[in-house]
Amino acid sequence: EFRKMSDPNKRLLLIPGPIEFHESVLAANGRQTLSHVDPGFINTFGETIEQIRSVVLTETGQPFVMSGSGTLGLEAVASNLIQRGDKALVCNTGYFADAMTDCLTRFGAEVTEVKSPLGEAVDVEAVVAALHVGPFKLLHIIHVESSLSIGNDIETIALAARKIQPEILICVDGVCATGAEELRFDAWDIDAAFTGSQKACGVPPGLMILVLSQRAMKHIKPQTYYSDLTRWLPIMQAYEKRVGSYFCTPSVNLVVALNVSLTRLLNVYGGMEKIFVTMKTIGQNMRDRVLAMGLKLVSPSGKGASNTMTSIYYPDNVDGGQFRSAMSKHNCIIAGGLHPAIKTKYFRIGHMGISALEPERGHLEQLVAAMESCLRECGHVFPKDYVPSQPLAQL
Ligand SMILES: Cc1ncc(COP(=O)(O)O)c(C=O)c1O
Missing domain, CATH: 3.90.1150.10 (Aspartate Aminotransferase, domain 1)
Structure with missing residues (x-):
């Protein structure tokens, strides 16, 4: 009701x-759980993967839907795209950038930070200057730094970075942004973008949604077991082809709830x-x-x-x-x-x-x-x- x-x-x-x-999202989450290989669920999961592409405006990006919170996004990026000794540039606007620096460092990256004064967005000129000193394998920017409510200009930074270093992997933490703030994965040539279900995607906590570019997919070299994207990829591909598959049990109810919520974003809200x-x-x-x-x-x-x-x-x-x-x-x-x-x-x-x-x-x-x-x-x-x-x- x-x-x-x-x-x-x-x-x-x-x-x-x-x-x-939304009540319909909560209702989906509260229903009797389906088998993860139930034909109805397979179809819903496949459709959800397609919806994620529409939410981040990509045609060729590869979505991953994994059980975990937004923090799993930091780890999935760092543990799959970074090898010991790789250089990463982090745009640091606050708490969640500190977290990414910590995460990248744990997986062996040598991190350089471009720090903004408290409350201020990333200074594009400072990023450009750092990239010229570079090279870096990965550039990390937070879309909405939610510790201070900063909205970073992903478009300008991403396009500038691509010009200076055409092969750099551009990673966006969209945890407090994706589904609400403007993000154009293909047009801005982003390589990794992730969020947690509980923010603008409108679903209770428990899902991490990641999209990788084809460029980023070529760099996957997993350092952990659960976040190993070479294991998750065939699962995502199978569900998208409407075939059930198994690596670890998906959060069935949350995926169905995500489908309901993304349908609202893409259709009901225009x-x-x-x-x-x-x-x-x-x-x-x-x-x-x-x-x-x-x-x-x-x-x-x-x-x-x-x-x-x-x-x-x-x-x-x-x-x-x-x-x-x-x-x-x-x-x-x-x-x-x-x-x-x-x-x-x-x-x-x-x-x-x-x-x-x-x-x-x-x-x-x-x-x-x-x-x-x-x-x-x-x-x-x-x-x-x-x-x-x-x-x-x-x-
Ligand atoms: C920008 C940003 N990144 C990462 C996270 C971590 O997400 P979670 O708390 O879902 O693990 C948050 C959480 O608020 C966030 O706002």
Whole structure:
């Protein structure tokens, strides 16, 4: 049974993932599990692999759907594409770039980092300069650095990198982005892109989705057992040909739920092009509203800001813990800070999935209204010209 729309008593999960999931996705996840070689499941899995291509806009990329969280994406890339002594360039914008540097290093890479000042997107000129000093086997960029809500310009960086080093493997961590932020795998000549199911793909945690280019496929040399893509490839190929196969048991329910959710992205919400535009508008509206409230963003608005989530400094006189617990009493679960340098000074809100794409649910209005009440309750004085309770799109 579907939950009531815009129920003010329903607790909303508005963190940078997991997010609120559509009832049909939850229903698929809650059904009796099928055999992984059930003809119905084989067909669903095959279709899901095809859908993933449409989500990242590739014709020749090879999707992999593996049980695990987004972190398995870091490991799958590092353990399959890196050999001891390989050089990698990591665009470091925060917490999740530190994680990739750690992961690449463990599999033997010699990592160079291009670091951005806190809250700022990757500086393309700095990447270009590093690539000229290069060569590197792999370039890693995070699409949405979710520790600070930075949106990196994947297109410009990828196209620039390809010109300088035509054979470099360009890897995108799309964990808080794919399914919402503009990503053109083929047009931007990306080699690896991965995400976790629980973010903009709109499915409970448990699946890692990876797409590799044909260029990247030639470099696969696995260093681990479970993430060995030479074992996963025939499985993906078999299911796509609508033949059952086995390496390890797939997360059957989650794959069916992913199929339901991607069908919504590609069909019900009007497809990726429309979603990219909608998400840009929602991100901008949210940042505008936050600024109008007299708050400060961690990552400056406009280019360089992410559209799936926003990071906001607590006003000086507001206690972070008190504010978040007040928000929770208003049925809005938001996230605290994550970046170690400013962890206690800011909070993060997620605005992707059904909360963004189904405005009739009123999730984001509920979020803004709760922020208005709770900030006031915690002592924040709004600018004189701030008009509360306006629909999000009207600013
Ligand atoms: C950009 C980014 N990369 C990687 C991860 C790790 O994903 P997971 O927590 O699903 O392992 C996250 C999680 O929030 C993320 O936002």
